[in-house]
Amino acid sequence: MNILISAAALLILILLVIVGIEAAGLEYFFGVFIPYMAVVIFLSGIIFKLIGWARSPVPFRIPTIAGQQKSLGWIKSSKLDSPATILGVVGRMVLEVLLFRSLFRNTKYETKPGQKLVYGSAKFLWIAALIFHWSFLIIILRHLRYISEPIPSLVPLLQNLDGFFQVGVPELFITNILIVVSLAFLFMRRTADPKNRYLSLTADYFPLLLILAIAITGIMMRYFTKVDIAGIKTFAMGLVSFKPVVPESINVIFYIHLFLVSSLLVYFSFSKLLHMVGVFLSPTRNLSNNNRSVRHVNPWDKPVRIHTYEEYEDEFRDKMKAAGLPLEKE
Amino acid sequence: MYDSGKILAGIIIFILLITFPFWLNSIQGEYKGEPELVIDRSNGAQCVKSTDYMRNSHMTLLNEWRDEVVRNDNRFYTISSGERIEMSLSNTCMSCHANKEEFCDRCHDYSGVKPYCWDCHIEQKKLETN
Numbered sequence: 276m277n278i279l280i281s282a283a284a285l286l287i288l289i290l291l292v293i294v295g296i297e298a299a300g301l302e303y304f305f306g307v308f309i310p311y312m313a314v315v316i317f318l319s320g321i322i323f324k325l326i327g328w329a330r331s332p333v334p335f336r337i338p339t340i341a342g343q344q345k346s347l348g349w350i351k352s353s354k355l356d357s358p359a360t361i362l363g364v365v366g367r368m369v370l371e372v373l374l375f376r377s378l379f380r381n382t383k384y385e386t387k388p389g390q391k392l393v394y395g396s397a398k399f400l401w402i403a404a405l406i407f408h409w410s411f412l413i414i415i416l417r418h419l420r421y422i423s424e425p426i427p428s429l430v431p432l433l434q435n436l437d438g439f440f441q442v443g444v445p446e447l448f449i450t451n452i453l454i455v456v457s458l459a460f461l462f463m464r465r466t467a468d469p470k471n472r473y474l475s476l477t478a479d480y481f482p483l484l485l486i487l488a489i490a491i492t493g494i495m496m497r498y499f500t501k502v503d504i505a506g507i508k509t510f511a512m513g514l515v516s517f518k519p520v521v522p523e524s525i526n527v528i529f530y531i532h533l534f535l536v537s538s539l540l541v542y543f544s545f546s547k548l549l550h551m552v553g554v555f556l557s558p559t560r561n562l563s564n565n566n567r568s569v570r571h572v573n574p575w576d577k578p579v580r581i582h583t584y585e586e587y588e589d590e591f592r593d594k595m596k597a598a599g600l601p602l603e604k605e
Numbered sequence: 606m607y608d609s610g611k612i613l614a615g616i617i618i619f620i621l622l623i624t625f626p627f628w629l630n631s632i633q634g635e636y637k638g639e640p641e642l643v644i645d646r647s648n649g650a651q652c653v654k655s656t657d658y659m660r661n662s663h664m665t666l667l668n669e670w671r672d673e674v675v676r677n678d679n680r681f682y683t684i685s686s687g688e689r690i691e692m693s694l695s696n697t698c699m700s701c702h703a704n705k706e707e708f709c710d711r712c713h714d715y716s717g718v719k720p721y722c723w724d725c726h727i728e729q730k731k732l733e734t735n
Contacts, residue, residue: 314623317623322620325612325615325619326616328612329608329613330607330609331607333608420716420717423626423630424630424633424635426717430717431717431719434717435719441721443668444665444668445718446721502661503657503660503661505639505640505660505712505716506639512636512638515626515627515630516636517627552615555615556608556612
């Protein structure tokens with residue numbers, strides 16, 4: 276059911292563009308208005324969320340650790356998995372963001388026939404996530420060639436590496452295959468296993484399908500239906516230099532691609548995709564484990580009125596003495 | 606404790622990264638629109654395919670030609686007017702689209718495309734001058 280809703284939502288988005296372009300001729304709306312609006316919503320949505328996070332108090336130290344805490348000098352401590360210094364935290368965060376070490380520790384559990392519950396390592400989620408995210412990043416960076424003039428030298432470098440095998444003309448990009456395969460795996464992971472299917476929501480399927488559709492429309496334009504690359508660059512440069520020109524003779528697939536990317540940008544800050552910025556603010560990862568060496572005073576605590584035993588005894592000395600209770604001071 | 610200072614710095618870095626293409630182009634200001642391509646029409650030869658097709662798919666055509674010539678030893682191609690032409694980039698196409706710098710390269714540089722045709726093939730003109 277959740278899959279159907281996601282697929283239906285995606286289909287509606289695609290149909291909207293086809294009807295809008297082919298029947299209503301809304302090239303300006305889909306080519307200029309929607310992309311600008313999407314960028315504005317993307318930026319303001321993320322900034323809005325970040326401001327909300329900035330106004331929230333940081334919790335008490337709650338790092339989840341996977342190694343020996345720093346204590347006595349002769350006990351070997353784990354500098355990355357139980358970081359006590361800022362440097363350790365930075366190292367931990369860099370590895371988390373770039374290599375997804377948390378996912379590397381992912382485990383699965385299953386009951387095989389005739390066996391008890393068995394726990395085992397499950398690296399496929401980690402490897403597929405890694406491949407997907409890196410491919411997506413490289414693909415996005417490659418798209419800089421459409422929105423910059425002159426093109427930064429990073430782009431040809433990436434293109435050379437990505438088209439390393441020089442298959443066909445235009446060269447086959449390795450990331451194009453990898454992103455589709457990894458997305459297909461991530462989708463299958465949710466659907467093939469009943470436990471995961473039970474846990475998966477529309478909000479899990481929709482971004483997967485949306486990004487898959489974006490990748491597929493892009494691949495279609497590059498290898499199959501073909502588009503006028505120079506014309507699209509002129510159009511994209513018009514957008515980034517705030518002198519938008521509506522392209523003629525551009526295939527409807529390009530508009531679908533553009534509209535789905537715009538949808539992704541709009542959807543971004545209201546969904547799980549916000550983990551792109553949220554990962555930096557994970558308190559279980561970005562806090563150092565120095566609870567025992569540094570005293571953390573809760574700054575928003577109200578001062579507590581303390582009534583010590585000495586004060587208590589001073590207050591009730593007479594009565595306590597009358598009752599025959601032992602006193603510390605006579 | 607609040608991390609608002611760090612988050613504010615993060616917001617600024619994020620905005621700069623995302624709006625990078627917008628301000629980069631306004632700083633550089635070198636963008637002059639789509640490049641103009643130079644074609645020598647003096648010999649009155651016919652086009653192999655329509656401009657629209659060529660703008661989108663010339664690389665596919667060249668790839669098919671290469672396969673035909675190299676693998677099937679078929680060196681001729683019939684265009685829509687019925688004329689038979691030689692399947693050759695440097696001899697056929699480049700008799701009108703003569704100047705690599707002013708035709709091929711302009712558009713390829715503009716679109717950030719580096720075709721590896723020229724890894725092996727050489728421009729006729731260069732061959733003659735050398």
